[in-house]
Amino acid sequence: xxxxxxxxxxxxxxxxxxxxxxxxxxxxxxxxxxxxxxxxxxxxxxxxxxxxxxxxxxxxxxxxxxxxxxxxxxxxxxxxxxxxxxxxxxxxxxxxxxxxxxxxxxxxxxxxxxxxxxxxxxxxxxxxxxxxxxxxxxxxxxxxxxxxxxxxxxxxxxxxxxxxxxxxxxxxxxxxxxxxxxxxxxxxxxxxxxxxxxxxxxxxxxxxxxxxxxxxxxxxxxxxxxxxxxxxxxxxxxxxxxxxxxxxxxxxxxxxxxxxxxxxxxxxxxxxxxxxxxxxxxxxxxxxxxxxxxxxxxxxxxxxxxxxxxxxxxxxxxxxxxxxxxxxx
Ligand code: BGC
Numbered sequence: 144x145x146x147x148x149x150x151x152x153x154x155x156x157x158x159x160x161x162x163x164x165x166x167x168x169x170x171x172x173x174x175x176x177x178x179x180x181x182x183x184x185x186x187x188x189x190x191x192x193x194x195x196x197x198x199x200x201x202x203x204x205x206x207x208x209x210x211x212x213x214x215x216x217x218x219x220x221x222x223x224x225x226x227x228x229x230x231x232x233x234x235x236x237x238x239x240x241x242x243x244x245x246x247x248x249x250x251x252x253x254x255x256x257x258x259x260x261x262x263x264x265x266x267x268x269x270x271x272x273x274x275x276x277x278x279x280x281x282x283x284x285x286x287x288x289x290x291x292x293x294x295x296x297x298x299x300x301x302x303x304x305x306x307x308x309x310x311x312x313x314x315x316x317x318x319x320x321x322x323x324x325x326x327x328x329x330x331x332x333x334x335x336x337x338x339x340x341x342x343x344x345x346x347x348x349x350x351x352x353x354x355x356x357x358x359x360x361x362x363x364x365x366x367x368x369x370x371x372x373x374x375x376x377x378x379x380x381x382x383x384x385x386x387x388x389x390x391x392x393x394x395x396x397x398x399x400x401x402x403x404x405x406x407x408x409x410x411x412x413x414x415x416x417x418x419x420x421x422x423x424x425x426x427x428x429x430x431x432x433x434x435x436x437x438x439x440x441x442x443x444x445x446x447x448x449x450x451x452x453x454x455x456x457x458x459x460x461x462x463x464x465x466x467x468x469x470x471x472x
Pocket of ligand 1: 254294295445
């Protein structure tokens, strides 16, 4: 009888304890960005809307999680309390619930809040207000759901402005989600070199360091219209110097992780497919995926079915060599 009682107490304690953040990070595994849908000014404007069958297909292909970029700022009132449009909120909720139900962990974020990058002082309260509503809505969701405070802070969001900004959003999140895994990346578009500038609260052990890697940019963004790139024809052949540039990005992330005792997640890596040659893309992608895996860092490819896409929506098939590179061990 005593043994049964002890067992019951143990089970209760385990249930009360939040899952370890390193375990949560591990569960993100192989991840894929659902880019160009919910972070467009309105979903569909950039060519696609997320369908339930996309989530089934992604799961079946072997992914463990998805990252969902969301432009909440285009669907929230400009004045306090910054009410989020309920129709949009329900649309997001449908995608999140469907992904979770299919066994995919989910990282949901605030993406493309351009006014925040341009004028942090005027917008940080609104970001916090948006997170207050998201956090309240999702507080009872399983721990397979992660929050990421803001994608790629840059421009006027320098290190000090950014530290004064995420702290407000995190405070709102923690009121209702004390143990939720929260991703925070550094400035200059989430470079790993800026993780060290984050002044994170020591006592909060549920934070994941978030970084992105598109190095070398001249290769991954060749011909990309939004960066007026002149580098069409750039190859990536895996020379020692080319490899070293990428390894440096990872070593900065792993050093920060060791020093701070916090896990890290590679939230974006990928190459624009319009001009880059297929062999270079596969080589670069496989190198990125295996380097991430060797370092114990789960990674999300950018992205599913648009300009960097793994899935060809016209031919309705995976770009197999690229998919295999992403999923390679
Ligand atoms: C941006 C996308 C862009 C991608 C690659 C993402 O963080 O939100 O608009 O295509 O990075 O540059």
